[in-house]
Amino acid sequence: MTRARSALLAAATLLVLVAARRDVWPGLRGPAPYPPEWQWGYAPKPVHARPLVPVVVLVGGILGLAVLAFPAGAGRGKEAGFLLAAALLGWGMQLALLGLEPGGIAGELTRRAGSGSFTSYFKVAAGVEDAREFLSRHHELLPGFRHGALHAATHPPGPVLYYAGLLRLAARAPALAGLLGGPAPAAAVAGAALFGLLGAAACFPVAGLARALGAAPASSLRAGLLWTLVPGLCLMVPELDQALALPAAGAAMAAALALSDEGLALVAGAVTAGVLTGLAAFFSYGAPLLVGLGAAAVAAPSLGTSAGRRRVAVFGAIALAVAVACFLLPAAFGHHPLASARTALAIHREQFTARRSYRLWLLFDVVDLVLFLGVPVVLFGLGRPRAGGLRAFRRAAAGGVLLLGASGLVRGEMGRILIPLMPVLLVACVVSRPAAGSPDGQPSASTALLLGALLAATDIVLRLSWELP
Secondary structure (H helix, E strand, C coil), X not given: CCHHHHHHHHXXXXXXXXXXXXXXXXXXXXXXXXXXXXXXXXXXXXXXXXXXXXXXXHHHHHHHHHHHCCHHHCCHHHHXXXXXXXHHHHHHHHHHHHCCCCCHHHHHHHHHHHCCCCCCHHHHHCCCCCHHHHHHCHHHHHHHHCCCCHHHHXXXXXXXXXXXXXXXXXXXXXXXXXXXXXXXXXXXXXXXXXXXXXXXXXXXXXXXXXXXXXCCHHHHHHHHHHHCCCHHHHHCCCCHHHHHHHHHHHHHHHHHHHCCCCHHHHHHXXXXXXXXXHHHHCCCCCHHHHHHHHHHHHHHHHHHCHHHHHHHHHHXXXXXXXXXXXXXXXXXXXXXXXXXXXXXXXXXXXXXXXXXXXXXXXXXXXXXXXXXXXXHHHHHHHCCCCCCCCHHHHHHHHHHHHXXXXXXXXXXXXXXXXXXXXXXXXXXXXXXXXXXXXXXXXXXXXXXXXXHHHHHHHHHHHHHHEECC
């Protein structure tokens, strides 16, 4: 990347960050507060060097890994070590950034997880005495959650049962739970923190997806490292959407690997993608749509040949059948998945979608997504005339996002809701295959260093300036 282009990326990013810090244009945060629209709160916090030290150290560790990811050092074992280190550093950075909030890390995790308005899953889980009974009556209970536990009212039973399970584990280990104030606070903190760790672990399938699409080992590894710095992942803490990035990215990687082969590899990849989609659907009714958009982008390059189209058809049929089977599987334990889905989606439409302006969010959803995917990432992707043989993939990824926005299904908080799709979007923006004059493709070490630094600056400034999850 040329110096001029690097300077332009840095200048554009810093301009946006100054505007966010000073609230030059409140529309950057969204058009209007909820209800019925959405706007991130403006809550500037004083800048003190001491609380920022852990954040800077952790960011430095991730950027150091990106610089050290040389082609000569590429190897499956070493790549896994790099990615594991990045996942842990990225998770630590999420928590250190949250520590900039007044309540501190543990206080904020406890407050946010236990809040009825934040996600409300833990609040509902605290009243679950029999998991099987809750599962069987889920479709009947949903309307009662709409006042005081709205997010639980619009989601499958997975998130509530997740916290209910942690509450039981904490109750069985009172000495360990006592370190965090008792079983309830321990389950709240552990469950909330685990969302972020699972999200950071998506760096593994991000790197795998880039590799499966033909990127060089070093650039694939750097793409995985950059994932741990994406603002949506780092700032939406603690949100279920963070954790859903792992199965969504895993399904995209499985699709890429499957469509590059025939026979058992194709079937195995389709089954894997289907299982991950079904798992995601147990936690979010919108997740399968995002997984599907990612898989469609991955499949786009294969549609140019008859053999490729045949593989896509076989993959899609198997993955869909497995996903549906997994979605319906809880019925064996008394659950009514279709009735729950109809009820939850109706509540979501009534409480959110139908009350918000379609035309207004055609613009502001794009603004929100660009901010939380990362201004430098998006500009880097837009500024490349060619994509090293990945143009079909990139166009399909961008087209999927535009179609989703045009559908009106998402009106507000797109920077949070689309976190599960962001691994695919990140790869589409920053990754290219090796080419003449660029033997390793992108992102190079210098590109990863610049993008990583700008993403980290975005994380810090937005956390210090806005009221975010």
